[in-house]
Amino acid sequence: MHTLIGSGLDRWQECHWHLHQMESNYHEPEPFRFALNSFIRCAKEMPLVLRHDVQADPAARVVVKKHLERLEATGLFKVLKKRRDFIVHQGMLTLQSKGQIGTVEGRKVKISFPFPVYPDESSDDAYDRYKEECKKDSFLRGLGPDCDSAPALWRTWRIADLPDSDLLEVAFDAWTLLGQALSSTIMELGGEALDLSLPCRHSPGEVQVRVYSQHEFFLSVDGIDLAEEGRRLQEERARRRK
Known part of the structure; x- marks a missing residue:
């Protein structure tokens, strides 16, 4: 059943890879920003890709619509909805870091x-x-x-648009919300739920500190x-x- 939304799953897995690039480059400004922007570009494509994947299934379309409405009202996606060409430039990190x-x-x-x-x-x-x-x-x-x-x-790392949240945390939350939308869609299509547990994730305390x-x-x-x-x-x- 996962093949029915293969494009969405592919983007989601790509987002996962970019998350770990953000983790591993957290203490290097340019590589971190590049990985963050790659994550944003990939995550921004997912709602459109997922809608396209389920356009032939009315029940799945309802599930996707519900999740995407919730997603667009939170965190990173709320910013993306207001600023469609949103990309993190170097100067944006200054005051909130x-x-x-x-x-x-x-x-x-x-x-x-x-x-x-x-x-x-x-x-x-x-x-x-x-x-x-x-x-x-x-x-x-x-x-x-x-x-x-x-x-x-x-x-x-913080930006003015999301002043109370570390950008890595924001990205992980966005990935989880996208995964919930994908998982619910897969179950609606008769498949098994996705594993969203992320055992490969490092704790924020480990990432943010350098001893x-x-x-x-x-x-x-x-x-x-x-x-x-x-x-x-x-x-x-x-x-x-x-």
Whole structure:
């Protein structure tokens, strides 16, 4: 039965691929934006493709119409309905993009505070800028990692049209809504429901944070080689025990 809406399924699977490109490039501005725009173009085509796929089946048309009306009133599709040629340009990311810097102990956040991560710079570049500021600002350095924690940077991508939602979350929600429309249509045509569970998805917390090397931070900011310090302390303890 899935072959009856093969074009719609093909677009949906393509959207899925673009989602993972957004995940893997989340900390790189241009690749992330390119993947987002590819997702938008693909998702924007799906309602028209799905309507075309079911045009010969009146019952399926009713199901599709109901889902697409709901879809067009939410999130990304609400924006697309108002702005048909909507594409995310670099400047659109400026004011709504946010960043934080801080430290983690294992998976636990120890401290975090706002730090500007510019929309035209990678997270690695922002982190390098943070380290340079730590060299000049002892208070900022004091908020950084100690011997039990590692430095970390968080970032989110937002636009003025959707100010309260991270763009990756918006895209995943759109994919799920499209999948619900497809799944209901397939069941109306006598097929089995689609699996919308997305076990391959990474959690937002994993995607939005980038954890850096504690050893490299101490070496580049403080001029301290933690490995060498550890060996020195062990040797000193050994001498004291003699």
